[in-house]
Amino acid sequence: MSAATQDTAVRTGRVARTFIYLVLLLFALFYLLPFFVMLTNSLKPLSEITGGNMMSLPQVWTLDAWRSAWSTAQIGVEPTGLKPYFLNSLLMVVPAVAISTMLGALNGYVLTKWRFRGDTILFGLMLFACFIPFQIVLIPMARMLGLMGLAGSTPGLILVHVVYGIGFTTLYFRNYYASFPTELVKAAMIDGAGFFRIFWRIMLPVSGPIAVVSVIWQFTNIWNDFLFGASFADLDSMPMTVALNNLVNSSTGVKEYNVHFAGAILAALPTLFVYIVAGRYFVRGLMAGSVKG
Amino acid sequence: MATQSIDADFRTRLQDWIPKLVLSPSLAVILVFVYGFILYTGYLSFTDSKMLPSNTLVGWENYTKLWALSSWITAIKNLAIFSSLYIVICTLIGLTLAIFLDQKIRGEGVLRPIYLYPMALSFIVTGTAWKWFLDPGIGLEHTMHLWGWESFSFNWIKDRDMAIYTVVIAAVWQTSGFVMAMFLAGLRGIDNEILKAAQIDGASNWQLYRRIVIPLLRPAFLSAFVILSHLAIKSYDLVIALTGGGPGRATELPATFMYSYTFTRNSMGIGAASAVIMLMTIAAIMIPYLYAELKEKKE
Structure with missing residues (x-):
C-alpha cells in the first residue's frame, strides 16, 4: 500500500481524468454524508431538527445534546447517560x-x-x-x-x-x-x-x-x-x-x-x-x- | 558427567513439550467453546427444547417445522437478496474505486481514509445514522421537499417490499471502502512491466484491465467474496439497528430469526435448527477456501 510512488503504465486522457475525479469525489460525498448529517444535527437543538432541514448547519450551536447523551440521557430506567x-x-x-x-x-x-x-x-x-x-x-x-x-x-x-x-x-x-x-x-x-x-x-x-x-x-x-x-x-x-x-x-x-x-x-x-x-x-x-x- | 547428560536430556525433552503446552490452552478453549458448542447446539436441534434445554429427542421435527414457517422462508429469501446484492455491489464499487484511485490521483491520501472510515464504525452506529437519513418524515425525502423537489419520494424503509434494499444500502456504505482497500493492495502488487508490454502491443486501457489486470486480481476477488459472504450471513446488528426486522417482519434475516425464536419466543429447538443451517451454509463456502489456502501454504 505504498503511496503513488509506483509508475502506473496506464495513460488516461483529459476527459477520462475529469470523469475519474468526478466519480471519486461523488463517492467521497456518499461516504461522508451520513456522518456529516449526524455531526451537524447533534449540535442543534431538537426543535431545529424536527422543524428544519437536516442538511443545514445549526442556527443555534449547542452542546446540550452531547452533555445529555454522555451523562443524563435515560437508558433503561436510570438517567445515567452513556x-x-x-x-x-x-x-x-x-x-x-x-x-x-x-x-x-x-x-x-x-x-x-x-x-x-x-x-x-x-x-x-x-x-x-x-x-x-x-x-x-x-x-x-x-x-x-x-x-x-x-x-x-x-x-x-x-x-x-x-x-x-x-x-x-x-x-x-x-x-x-x-x-x-x-x-x-x-x-x-x-x-x-x-x-x-x-x-x-x-x-x-x-x-x-x-x-x-x-x-x-x-x-x-x-x-x-x-x-x-x-x-x-x-x-x-x-x-x-x-x-x-x-x-x-x-x-x-x-x-x-x-x-x-x-x-x-x-x-x-x-x-x-x-x-x-x-x-x-x-x-x-x-x-x-x-x-x- | 552422567547426571549432566540426563539433565540435558530432560531439558531437550522439556523443550519438546513447551511449544505444545503453550498451544494447548488455546486449543482446549477452541475445542470446547467452538466445536463442543457446535455439537451441543446440533444436539439441541433434535430435542423438544422450549425455553430451557430439554433431553427429549424428537428427530427431524424441528427442521420440518422450521421449513414450514413462513418467517423462516422470508428470512432465507431476504438473505439471498441481501447477500447477493451486497457482495456484487461492494465488489463493483470496491473495484471501480481501486482502479480509479490507482491512476496517480492527487489527494489519494485524503480520499482513502474517507472511503475506509465507515469500516471502523459499529453496525449499530451505521444503522442509527441510516435509519434516520432514510426516514421519509425527517431525512432525505423531507430535505428534498424543503429544497423544492415536492414530488421526490423515497420511503423504502417504510415499505415492506423495499425495506430489505435499505439494509443493502447501509451495508454497502459500511464495507465497500474496505473492499476497495483490498483491491488497491492487489493492484499495487501487479508488475508494471506486464502492463507496459501489453500497451506496446497496442492494447487499449479497457482491454488492459479486462484481459490482464482483472484476471491478475483473482486472489483479491476471492478474499473479498469470502469476507463479504461471511459478513452477510452473520449480519445481525445492522438489521436490529436499522429496521428492527420490520416493517412487520419484512427484513428478518436468519440471524435475527434465530435470536428471536431462541430467546424471546421460547422455541430453542427451532432456534438451534436454524443456527445449524446457518453454520452449514458458511461451512460450504469456507471449508473449500480454507482447505485450498492451507494446502497452498504447505507446498
Missing part, C-alpha cells in the same frame, strides 16, 4: 484485546517455528472457528457462563471475546512469522536459547507491524460487538453498543434525535480514533498478513 457503558466497554475491550493478542502471538510462534505433526490440522480447526456464525454458540455459551458464575459480568464478556478472537490473532501472527527466517531461530537454539527466550528476544521485537493489525482488528471487533453484549451482559456490564441501541429505541417520550446522534458519535469515537491514527498500518499489515499469506 458514560457508565462507555467505561464498561473500555473495561471489557482492553483486557480482551491484550489477552487475545498475546495468545495469538504465542500460537503463531509455535505453529511456525516449533512445528510438529498435525499442526496444520490444528491451525485449520482454529481458523474455521473464526468464521462460524456466532448463533451456533449462543445457547451453550449462555449456559456455560452461568455454570462458571460469569453470567452477566464483564469477565464473562472478556472470556467470550478472547475465545472467539484467538482464531484471528493466531492467523495474523502465524502468517507474519511464517515469513520470518527460521534459520535465525535455529541458530539461537544451537546457541542454547530456549523457547521463551527466543520469543522475547527475537520474535517479539520484530512483531510491531502485525501486533498493530491484531490490536486494531480486535479492538474494533470487540468494541463494535453487539450480539454478545446483547446476549450475555446485564445492566452493570452492558457495553456501549447495546446501551446506544437502547437509547435510540427507547419508546418512551419524545425522540431526541440530536441526543441519539451525539450518542452514536460517542460510540464511534474510540474506533474512529484508532483508524485515523493507525489505519494505514492496519490495511498494509492486513494485506501482508492475510492475502499473500
